[in-house]
Amino acid sequence: MGALNSLARGLALPLVLLAVWQGVCVAGLVNPQALPSPVAVAVKWGEYLAPPQPQVAGQSWLAWVFSGELLQDAQGSLTRVVLGFAVGLVLALPLGLLMGALPWLRAFTNPLIQILRPIPPIAYIPLAILWFGLGNPPAVFLIALGAFFPILVNTISGVAQVDSIYLRAARNLGASPARIFVQVILPAAMPFILSGVRIGIGTAFLVVIVAEMIAVNNGLGYRILEAREYFWTDKIIAGMLSIGLIGLAIDLLMDRLNRHLLRWHRGMA
Numbered sequence: 093m094g095a096l097n098s099l100a101r102g103l104a105l106p107l108v109l110l111a112v113w114q115g116v117c118v119a120g121l122v123n124p125q126a127l128p129s130p131v132a133v134a135v136k137w138g139e140y141l142a143p144p145q146p147q148v149a150g151q152s153w154l155a156w157v158f159s160g161e162l163l164q165d166a167q168g169s170l171t172r173v174v175l176g177f178a179v180g181l182v183l184a185l186p187l188g189l190l191m192g193a194l195p196w197l198r199a200f201t202n203p204l205i206q207i208l209r210p211i212p213p214i215a216y217i218p219l220a221i222l223w224f225g226l227g228n229p230p231a232v233f234l235i236a237l238g239a240f241f242p243i244l245v246n247t248i249s250g251v252a253q254v255d256s257i258y259l260r261a262a263r264n265l266g267a268s269p270a271r272i273f274v275q276v277i278l279p280a281a282m283p284f285i286l287s288g289v290r291i292g293i294g295t296a297f298l299v300v301i302v303a304e305m306i307a308v309n310n311g312l313g314y315r316i317l318e319a320r321e322y323f324w325t326d327k328i329i330a331g332m333l334s335i336g337l338i339g340l341a342i343d344l345l346m347d348r349l350n351r352h353l354l355r356w357h358r359g360m361a
Contacts, residue, residue, distance in 0.1 A: 128326040137162075137330035161315070162334060168311040169300050170338070172228060176235025177296045181289065183236070184243035188288075191244075192251025192281065193273065205244065213238040213299045217306050231303035238299035239292035246291070250284025251277055283354055290346045297339055312338075 110130050116122055117129035124132070140162040191198040213234045220230035254277050262272045304313030312335055319327040 125323070125325060128329065132326050133329045133333070136324075136326040137333065140327060140330050140334075162330075165310060165312045165315050165331075166334065166338060168308075169297075169304065169313065172231050172235060172300050172303070172308075172311065173293070173296050175228075176232045176300070177239045177293050179232065179236035180239030180292060180296070181243055184240045184288075184292075185247060185285070188244045188247025188285075189251055189278075189281075192248045193277065198248065198252070205241075209241045209245070214302050217303070220303075221307060226307050228308065230307045231300060234303045235296045235299050238295040242291040242295055243285075243288040246284045246288025247281065250281030250288075253284070254280040286350045286353060290343070290350065293342060293346060294339065297335075297342060301335060 113127075114130050117124065117127065117132075128136075141160050143160050191201060216234060216237060217230075220233050224230040224233060258276050258280060259272060262276045267275070300311070301313035301316070304311035305317045308314055312331055316328050316331040319325075319331065
């Protein structure tokens with residue numbers, strides 16, 4: 093019952109907004125070409141999701157179901173997000189751990205990090221196309237760049253802010269530096285690291301939409317740009333809602349993962 097009540101509370105505001113939106117459209121207060129009704133968007137979303145043609149002989153039922161344009165675009169976008177995020181994570185996590193644990197390295201590299209960090213990934217689009225051409229490589233580069241800095245900064249903060257009393261206690265008990273790092277510093281910094289990972293994957297998903305509008309010829313971002321060219325407003329909104337739902341699913345998954353990995357942490361259930 094608690095879960096149902098929570099779900100009802102979460103759906104209340106979206107349902108009210110949908111009702112108001114539908115009422116405004118039915119009353120003719122807005123141009124339907126500029127703002128189609130929720131019903132029109134739902135119809136277009138169904139067309140976007142549906143398989144493009146009847147199932148052909150020899151084609152598996154699963155392959156036919158997933159042959160719809162929306163699912164193909166979502167698959168392309170998620171593939172780029174996973175690849176780019178993995179690259180950003182692999183680069184940022186070891187560097188963040190080292191910079192957090194070694195003050196001299198942090199002092200040496202921090203000025204450069206602080207110069208590059210405020211630059212938005214979309215500013216690198218011309219360079220990404222120049223360096224990698226068109227297709228997936230520039231998109232993966234931009235996504236990795238978007239995920240890199242949130243993970244790096246949170247990892248540095250987590251390692252650098254480990255309470256010194258834990259370190260002194262471990263040294264007094266005879267722990268080696270390697271053991272202190274693995275069994276004291278890393279667990280204490282894990283909440284920060286996982287927060288950076290959660291922010292990083294969210295940023296990666298934002299960047300992929302922009303990258304697909306520039307460098308590739310499929311994906312959710314590309315499809316929204318295509319719909320804009322033909323002034324298919326209902327398809328634009330359907331694509332936006334699809335992005336929001338996928339982003340929500342990713343965030344819920346990361347939240348569940350964080351709760352599982354940090355179930356030992358103080359204040360966590």
